[in-house]
Amino acid sequence: MAVTIKDVAREAGVAVCTVSFAMNGSAHVAEETKKRIFDAIEKLNYRPNQSARGLVTKKTNNIGLVVEETAEGLENTILLDVIKGLGQALGKNNYDLLLSFQKPQSRKLDEHVLDVYRKQSADGLILMGTASSERPYEELVSKRFPFVLLGRPYQEKVCHSVNADNEQGAYDAVQYLVRKGHRRIALITPCSLEVDASLDRYNGYIRAMEELGDGFDESLVAIGSFDPDSGYAETEKLLSLKQRPTAIVAGRDVIASRVIEKAQALGYKIPDDLAVVGFDNTVVSQLARPSITSVELPMRSMGFEAASLLIKLIEGEIRYDDVQTIVLPCAIRERESA
Amino acid sequence: MAVTIKDVAREAGVAVCTVSFAMNGSAHVAEETKKRIFDAIEKLNYRPNQSARGLVTKKTNNIGLVVEETAEGLENTILLDVIKGLGQALGKNNYDLLLSFQKPQSRKLDEHVLDVYRKQSADGLILMGTASSERPYEELVSKRFPFVLLGRPYQEKVCHSVNADNEQGAYDAVQYLVRKGHRRIALITPCSLEVDASLDRYNGYIRAMEELGDGFDESLVAIGSFDPDSGYAETEKLLSLKQRPTAIVAGRDVIASRVIEKAQALGYKIPDDLAVVGFDNTVVSQLARPSITSVELPMRSMGFEAASLLIKLIEGEIRYDDVQTIVLPCAIRERESA
DNA sequence: CTGAAAGCGCTTACAG
DNA sequence: CTGAAAGCGCTTACAG
Numbered sequence: 001m002a003v004t005i006k007d008v009a010r011e012a013g014v015a016v017c018t019v020s021f022a023m024n025g026s027a028h029v030a031e032e033t034k035k036r037i038f039d040a041i042e043k044l045n046y047r048p049n050q051s052a053r054g055l056v057t058k059k060t061n062n063i064g065l066v067v068e069e070t071a072e073g074l075e076n077t078i079l080l081d082v083i084k085g086l087g088q089a090l091g092k093n094n095y096d097l098l099l100s101f102q103k104p105q106s107r108k109l110d111e112h113v114l115d116v117y118r119k120q121s122a123d124g125l126i127l128m129g130t131a132s133s134e135r136p137y138e139e140l141v142s143k144r145f146p147f148v149l150l151g152r153p154y155q156e157k158v159c160h161s162v163n164a165d166n167e168q169g170a171y172d173a174v175q176y177l178v179r180k181g182h183r184r185i186a187l188i189t190p191c192s193l194e195v196d197a198s199l200d201r202y203n204g205y206i207r208a209m210e211e212l213g214d215g216f217d218e219s220l221v222a223i224g225s226f227d228p229d230s231g232y233a234e235t236e237k238l239l240s241l242k243q244r245p246t247a248i249v250a251g252r253d254v255i256a257s258r259v260i261e262k263a264q265a266l267g268y269k270i271p272d273d274l275a276v277v278g279f280d281n282t283v284v285s286q287l288a289r290p291s292i293t294s295v296e297l298p299m300r301s302m303g304f305e306a307a308s309l310l311i312k313l314i315e316g317e318i319r320y321d322d323v324q325t326i327v328l329p330c331a332i333r334e335r336e337s338a
Numbered sequence: 339m340a341v342t343i344k345d346v347a348r349e350a351g352v353a354v355c356t357v358s359f360a361m362n363g364s365a366h367v368a369e370e371t372k373k374r375i376f377d378a379i380e381k382l383n384y385r386p387n388q389s390a391r392g393l394v395t396k397k398t399n400n401i402g403l404v405v406e407e408t409a410e411g412l413e414n415t416i417l418l419d420v421i422k423g424l425g426q427a428l429g430k431n432n433y434d435l436l437l438s439f440q441k442p443q444s445r446k447l448d449e450h451v452l453d454v455y456r457k458q459s460a461d462g463l464i465l466m467g468t469a470s471s472e473r474p475y476e477e478l479v480s481k482r483f484p485f486v487l488l489g490r491p492y493q494e495k496v497c498h499s500v501n502a503d504n505e506q507g508a509y510d511a512v513q514y515l516v517r518k519g520h521r522r523i524a525l526i527t528p529c530s531l532e533v534d535a536s537l538d539r540y541n542g543y544i545r546a547m548e549e550l551g552d553g554f555d556e557s558l559v560a561i562g563s564f565d566p567d568s569g570y571a572e573t574e575k576l577l578s579l580k581q582r583p584t585a586i587v588a589g590r591d592v593i594a595s596r597v598i599e600k601a602q603a604l605g606y607k608i609p610d611d612l613a614v615v616g617f618d619n620t621v622v623s624q625l626a627r628p629s630i631t632s633v634e635l636p637m638r639s640m641g642f643e644a645a646s647l648l649i650k651l652i653e654g655e656i657r658y659d660d661v662q663t664i665v666l667p668c669a670i671r672e673r674e675s676a
Numbered sequence: 677c678t679g680a681a682a683g684c685g686c687t688t689a690c691a692g
Numbered sequence: 693c694t695g696a697a698a699g700c701g702c703t704t705a706c707a708g
Binding site: 002045046047048049050051052053054055060062067079080083087088090091092094096097098099100101102103104114115116118119120121228254257261283284286287288289 | 389405428429430439441595
């Protein structure tokens with residue numbers, strides 16, 4: 001049915017292997033022969049069958065990305081940027097992205113990750129999300145199967161990983177506010193501190209506050225959540241402090257928008273009475289009024305770096321044991337709120 | 339290196355083909371033998387090599403989704419919902435999603451679409467986006483390669499397609515406002531009318547307005563754009579009409595949020611002085627204050643239906659020539675702005 | 677009900 | 693520099 005390498009060989013009047021050599025550059029082929037071959041390929045619109053190729057080369061030219069059936073990992077807009085970043089690196093290197101979705105019945109994500117490895121349908125894996133499972137890594141590592149953690153806890157340096165520097169992002173946010181003249185700076189965490197990124201931001205905040213010399217005042221920290229209304233109550237609490245903060249670092253943009261609403265409702269002018277810095281630089285920060293100064297996570301770069309690293313691992317440009325831990329800086333996008 | 343069907347056969351003490359028969363149910367195997375085989379599979383963690391399987395069955399169990407290098411198609415948050423919907427259907431049926439990114443150099447998306455077909459790395463294709471190219475379809479159709487258009491112009495019923503009923507969505511939005519007592523209802527289109535979805539919404543609006551009996555007043559229509567500030571000027575213009583509208587249907591949520599801001603700045607109360615209905619039901623409509631009543635596009639269902647349809651096509655449950663045109667209804671999510 | 681064998685479309689030593 | 697042949701890991705008629 002489909003055109004095969006045999007058809008090309010016949011059309012060009014050469015042996016099958018010569019076509020293969022010419023296409024892959026795996027042996028020298030006379031210029032003239034080459035031209036005949038490439039003409040035949042173009043004429044017939046020949047593309048090597050990936051399954052046949054994969055069977056012998058043990059390479060699929062696919063990168064796997066596993067997604068939970070509940071799709072929690074897809075919840076955030078941010079994933080789109082990651083995929084774009086992945087795509088840039090992948091397209092450049094001629095890889096495709098294989099998104100594997102869990103079957104509704106099978107509850108164990110770990111097993112599913114292992115399955116895409118066992119089926120050999122990808123040459124490497126990008127593992128992203130917050131879920132920190134240990135088991136799949138073991139089998140993957142022991143079999144030296146290439147994979148890169150993206151935005152996950154980096155397992156004591158035993159796995160290649162790419163992450164955003166959340167700690168530095170929060171630190172910079174405080175520093176930015178200090179430069180604007182603030183000293184009483186509060187933090188609302190993006191969610192519980194059990195989540196890695198949340199803890200990192202918390203730590204960055206503390207480091208910056210301690211450097212300020214006033215010491216760390218626990219009453220200036222509130223724990224936010226994924227509740228869409230998270231930020232209202234925390235703002236009210238923070239602003240009713242005897243020594244109220246003049247600035248708030250909100251762990252996520254949505255929370256920042258709630259902070260602004262509540263503060264405005266209480267009669268505060270933003271940013272004059274209260275400065276607000278958000279996190280994630282999502283569309284929310286652009287649409288809010290006033291627009292929100294926000295710490296941008298380099299999601300696109302993270303995707304790009306993760307895919308580039310994985311490809312180097314696959315192609316042997318980086319040794320498997322030479323564990324890479326890439327941490328990318330966050331940048332502050334200045335807008336009206338601070 | 340990896341465990342093969344031979345290993346399983348040896349472990350279970352049967353012939354290779356018996357293992358294959360047992361796994362695929364393609365021939366009867368005695369219960370007892372079956373048990374030995376499945377025990378061996380479990381013990382060895384055997385999973386059939388996808389390339390080998392694909393080579394002989396001519397099936398990859400992959401669905402292709404082509405993405406332009408510029409990733410325009412990925413621009414909207416909405417794609418995430420589509421992917422979730424695709425994933426639901428795919429996971430259930432044991433297919434993976436192959437996202438193929440264009441190489442930076444190759445400028446022709448059409449060729450790239452054809453390449454994933456020619457390489458035989460997917461059993462079918464989901465084509466989404468607004469770009470309407472004709473050429474790839476021809477080759478695909480003539481070779482009877484399964485593909486489904488998602489949110490694209492549906493090419494005079496020659497291609498299977500899944501779409502949202504934008505026309506009805508706009509019609510319903512007007513009807514909804516009429517029920518709230520409005521008659522002077524304006525429309526700001528989501529973008530130029532060259533885009534299919536935009537035109538459909540425009541037509542739905544017109545149909546509803548004409549049914550009202552007051553006839554179609556062109557001055558009540560403004561053409562919006564993708565400019566982030568689109569909506570400001572249009573609102574100003576519409577509200578300065580001698581007979582100003584009491585309600586505005588905004589073609590996108592972002593535009594609706596601009597309408598609200600501008601109207602509020604001009605002293606109008608929402609929804610009392612001016613009712614506003616948005617489109618797309620994005621996070622913007624939830625975060626705006628007042629929150630925005632919005633027409634929801636069934637992106638998740640569209641993804642699910644598109645994948646389900648494609649799988650039926652692939653597996654022969656639907657004849658290739660029995661062209662399916664699935665149009666899914668939009669629903670109005672009532673909030674504060676109307 | 678089970679086994680031996682051919683073949684899917686490639687790549688890669690191995691000769692010439 | 694090019695050709696004939698083996699083999700990758702499966703599935704599927706074909707015998708028994």
